[in-house]
Amino acid sequence: MSLININPTTTASWKELSEHYKDIKDIHMKSLFLEDSDRKKNMSLKFEDLHLDFSKNRISEETLTLLLQLAKESKLEDAIEKYFRGDKINATENRAVLHTALRNNNTEPILVDGQDIVPEVHETLQKIKKFTQEVVQGEFKGYSGKPFTDVVNVGIGGSDLGPNMVVEGLHYYKNHLKTHFVSNIDGDHVAEVLKELDPETTLFVIVSKTFTTQETLTNAETIKKWFLQSATENDIQYNFVAVSTNLEKVKGFGIAEDNIFTMWNWVGGRYSLWSAVGLSISLAIGFDNFKNFLDGAYAMDQHFRKTEFRHNIPVILAVISIWYNNFFGSESEVVIPYTQYLQKLAPFLQQLSMESNGKSVDRNGEKVTYQTGNIIWGNTGTNVQHAFMQLVHQGTKLIPVDFIGFKESLYGNEDHHQKLMANYYAQAEALFAGKSAEEVHLDMKVSGDLQKINTLLPFKVFEGNRPSNAILIKKLDPRSLGSLIAIYEHKTFVQGIIWNIYSFDQFGVELGKELANKLLVN
Numbered sequence: 001m002s003l004i005n006i007n008p009t010t011t012a013s014w015k016e017l018s019e020h021y022k023d024i025k026d027i028h029m030k031s032l033f034l035e036d037s038d039r040k041k042n043m044s045l046k047f048e049d050l051h052l053d054f055s056k057n058r059i060s061e062e063t064l065t066l067l068l069q070l071a072k073e074s075k076l077e078d079a080i081e082k083y084f085r086g087d088k089i090n091a092t093e094n095r096a097v098l099h100t101a102l103r104n105n106n107t108e109p110i111l112v113d114g115q116d117i118v119p120e121v122h123e124t125l126q127k128i129k130k131f132t133q134e135v136v137q138g139e140f141k142g143y144s145g146k147p148f149t150d151v152v153n154v155g156i157g158g159s160d161l162g163p164n165m166v167v168e169g170l171h172y173y174k175n176h177l178k179t180h181f182v183s184n185i186d187g188d189h190v191a192e193v194l195k196e197l198d199p200e201t202t203l204f205v206i207v208s209k210t211f212t213t214q215e216t217l218t219n220a221e222t223i224k225k226w227f228l229q230s231a232t233e234n235d236i237q238y239n240f241v242a243v244s245t246n247l248e249k250v251k252g253f254g255i256a257e258d259n260i261f262t263m264w265n266w267v268g269g270r271y272s273l274w275s276a277v278g279l280s281i282s283l284a285i286g287f288d289n290f291k292n293f294l295d296g297a298y299a300m301d302q303h304f305r306k307t308e309f310r311h312n313i314p315v316i317l318a319v320i321s322i323w324y325n326n327f328f329g330s331e332s333e334v335v336i337p338y339t340q341y342l343q344k345l346a347p348f349l350q351q352l353s354m355e356s357n358g359k360s361v362d363r364n365g366e367k368v369t370y371q372t373g374n375i376i377w378g379n380t381g382t383n384v385q386h387a388f389m390q391l392v393h394q395g396t397k398l399i400p401v402d403f404i405g406f407k408e409s410l411y412g413n414e415d416h417h418q419k420l421m422a423n424y425y426a427q428a429e430a431l432f433a434g435k436s437a438e439e440v441h442l443d444m445k446v447s448g449d450l451q452k453i454n455t456l457l458p459f460k461v462f463e464g465n466r467p468s469n470a471i472l473i474k475k476l477d478p479r480s481l482g483s484l485i486a487i488y489e490h491k492t493f494v495q496g497i498i499w500n501i502y503s504f505d506q507f508g509v510e511l512g513k514e515l516a517n518k519l520l521v522n
Contacts, residue, residue: 002091003082004075005363008498009370013070020066021327028465029058029432036061045313047303049474050483052313056432057320057400057467058328067319068309074498076315083493084305086110086117086266090504091363097504098264099271099489100301103294103482112266124262124276131241131261131279132287135203136175143235144200149178152193153280154223155207156183156215157509158269159243161351163207165344166273166293167284169481172341172410179284182223185215190222199230199239205280206242209263211249214513220253243276268504270351271489289478296482304490314490317469321400321491322498324467325371330398332375336384337404338424339476345404346378349488356492356503363500372499378402382423393431393462401468403428404484408475427468434464 008014033039033055043055043064059067082089086096096112101121109116134140138147153163160183167179180197182190204223208216227239236254243261244250250260261276273281274294282290300314309315324330335346357373379387381403392399405424409417440460444453473480496503 002087003079003089003363003497005500006074007362007500008070008074011070011073013066013073017063017066017070017323017327020063024058024060024063025328027058029056029467030464032060045311045316047313048299048483049480050313051472052316053470053472054316054320056428057323057469058465059320059323063323064310064316064319067323068315070322071309071315071319071494071498074500076309076494076497079493079497080305084301086112090268090502092502092505092507093265095504096266097268097271098266099268099274100298102267102274103298103301105295105298117264117266120262127261128276128279128282128290129287132282132290135283136177136286141238142200142203143231143238146201148203149176149201150180150197151177151203151205151280151283152180152182152197152223153205153207154182154216154219155243155277156185156213157351158272159207159209159213159216159277161344161348162270162273163278163280165342165348166278166281166481166485168344169341169476170281170285170289170293170478172476173285173289173478175284175286177283179280181280182219183215185218187222190219194223194226199227202239203283204240205283206240206244206250206253206255207277207279208243209245209265209269211242211244211246211253214517224253241279243279268506270355273485285478293478293482296479296484297486298482299479300483300486300490304486314487315494317402317487318491318494318498320467320469321374322495324398324400325374328398329371330374330400331371332377332397333400333402334384334388334392335376335378335402335404336381336427337378338381338420339404339406340380341476342404343380346376348485349378350376352488353492353495355506355509357496357499357501358508359496359499359501359503361501363502368499368501370499372501374495381427382420385423385427389427392466398466401428401431401466402471403468404471404473406473406476410476424470428470430462430464431466431468432464434462434466435460437461 040053040055045052083097084100086098088094088096090097101110101117107118110118135148141147160181164181180193182193206220233254237256240255241259242250242255243263245263247260251257261279263275267275274297304312304314321333335349337345353376354373359372360368362368392401403424405421437457440457441453493503
């Protein structure tokens with residue numbers, strides 16, 4: 001069954017939100033806290049070791065009620081069930097959307113075209129486990145009989161961004177294998193990676209669903225040519241594996257059939273890191289950690305599917321984002337993790353959100369009359385405080401922020417971590433409270449700069465009332481990262497449902513590729 005088509009602007013709640021916006025748009029969040037002494041408690045949610053504080057948003061309980069009513073009028077509950085049970089909600093490509101099945105611990109059947117996909121998912125997971133253990137323990141060796149020291153993931157888009165981000169994010173848990181990623185068709189990129197490698201001890205993982213992606217195949221052929229300077233065609237079977245659906249093309253490349261890991265058309269590229277596309281993750285951190293990563297996502301899936309909307313973390317984040325995008329006119333939102341490990345989270349979320357919801361046609365095939373997809377950007381704190389936070393604090397644009405912090409550091413350096421987290425809390429507070437002219441005046445009086453007051457005062461005032469969410473997690477580990485990524489996947493899904501668009505195709509990616517191929521032919 002397909003999704004129900006509902007233009008959100010025709011709903012009663014959208015019209016009420018439009019009127020409500022006029023009443024609340026100029027209210028400072030400080031007033032909202034004064035009106036409700038329990039606001040922080042009332043606007044906080046908990047999931048395992050993850051805590052979400054969304055109290056520093058320009059919303060009231062009435063706002064939240066109306067936003068959640070919008071979700072209900074958009075038939076979100078119906079859409080969630082279709083999402084999880086395998087209905088073909090990717091209607092433009094006639095596909096189910098079942099990345100959630102890849103981390104499903106349940107053996108209950110999930111049917112796609114009448115076939116239960118669960119046994120095949122579990123079988124592939126066991127193959128990943130076996131292969132990972134053999135490579136890590138040195139049992140599966142390169143062509144010369146030496147164990148592997150390096151793994152190179154060759155892919156692009158979802159076959160690169162997700163695994164790359166997770167391997168970087170969980171670097172603390174890495175084993176002895178060095179992991180590299182080749183994605184860009186830029187020849188200098190692949191050359192820089194190859195010059196550090198030994199062909200005898202390097203395992204190449206070629207990731208391409210169709211095994212026709214121009215960037216991936218060009219890089220794979222370049223790597224193969226480099227490899228054959230030291231080895232033979234017969235040796236490819238020892239040092240190359242593939243993740244693909246195109247068995248014939250993979251075997252034609254020289255990769256042994258036993259070394260091909262399957263993919264499915266009901267998993268979109270940007271949602272595929274949970275599948276064999278995540279093989280490089282499993283190789284980098286070990287299968288047990290990879291399984292914990294999947295389990296964290298599965299736990300969030302259960303929360304999202306079964307929790308009523310008012311206490312549902314992905315739903316709350318999605319409707320708040322819609323509030324700013326569609327009523328305040330905010331065009332972008334910033335994601336700032338306070339850990340250097342997650343320096344690649346923002347690029348990953350860019351693809352997840354912008355490739356999914358960058359649509360201007362609704363599910364009826366008609367031009368939308370309202371804003372859809374958000375621009376996602378960000379970097380790690382405290383780096384951002386010396387880069388773009390000036391714009392967020394004092395610029396003319398209203399830019400909502402997601403702050404992501406961790407209670408514990410991994411190496412236990414408390415001095416560093418206390419300073420890091422002081423900045424995490426301070427940035428949210430500064431955006432919320434700002435700094436009045438009176439406070440600036442007092443500061444300048446204390447510092448003895450009163451003679452400059454008339455010239456500097458306007459420049460030092462912060463209006464505040466800038467919104468943010470604070471996500472606080474006990475520790476960055478495979479399970480918590482799995483849950484965090486799943487939150488943003490489901491947030492993206494909820495936004496697409498309410499905006500009445502198809503979030504799981506990406507036809508906009510293809511035009512540039514087509515033109516590039518024509519230019520090459522000519």
